[in-house]
Amino acid sequence: MQTFVLIGRPNVGKSTLFNRLCGKRLALVADAPGTTRDYKERLIETPGGLHMRLLDAPGIDFQGDALLRAELLKVAEKALGMADGAVLVVDGAAGITPLDIELARWLRRFSKPVIVAATKGDLKAAKNAEEEASRLGFPSVVAISGREGGNINEL
Ligand code: GDP
Numbered sequence: 001m002q003t004f005v006l007i008g009r010p011n012v013g014k015s016t017l018f019n020r021l022c023g024k025r026l027a028l029v030a031d032a033p034g035t036t037r038d039y040k041e042r043l044i045e046t047p048g049g050l051h052m053r054l055l056d057a058p059g060i061d062f063q064g065d066a067l068l069r070a071e072l073l074k075v076a077e078k079a080l081g082m083a084d085g086a087v088l089v090v091d092g093a094a095g096i097t098p099l100d101i102e103l104a105r106w107l108r109r110f111s112k113p114v115i116v117a118a119t120k121g122d123l124k125a126a127k128n129a130e131e132e133a134s135r136l137g138f139p140s141v142v143a144i145s146g147r148e149g150g151n152i153n154e155l
């Protein structure tokens with residue numbers, strides 16, 4: 001069984017996607033950035049019938065408090081160390097931010113397969129999300145909606 005970890009800055013929609021992939025709302029979903037400080041782990045069966053282990057890492061804010069950032073990076077590194085690959089989650093409606101670019105650079109150091117999921121695709125502002133997200137330089141990019149389930153099977 002393979003393990004995948006959801007990585008992304010705070011508030012991009014990781015927990016919503018995690019819950020969508022699990023089919024049940026087990027992870028913490030909140031509006032406040034940085035609410036999730038440890039990773040959640042679930043065994044899931046995807047809509048396509050794949051069994052996998054899914055990890056929801058805490059949102060990483062490279063501009064945040066240095067101690068908190070170090071703590072979050074440690075959790076994310078631990079989760080990534082256990083994973084066969086990562087889903088880099090970006091906010092398709094907000095567009096690519098300098099933090100996303102920094103996170104992509106950090107993620108590349110681990111040499112694990114990465115799929116970029118540009119979520120919030122149900123919002124009008126997300127109409128160029130896939131094109132924007134390709135700027136991060138990973139070949140696999142998919143525009144999804146964690147909230148409404150759009151393109152989840154493709155992901
Ligand atoms: P996390 O911090 O990355 O885990 O992000 P959350 O999953 O907690 O979501 C942060 C905010 O974005 C919440 O207010 C969610 O309701 C909202 N959100 C997440 N996914 C979507 C989506 O696909 N579409 C829309 N419209 N909002 C979303």
Ligand code: MG
Binds near residue numbers: 015016
């Ligand atoms: Mg979360």
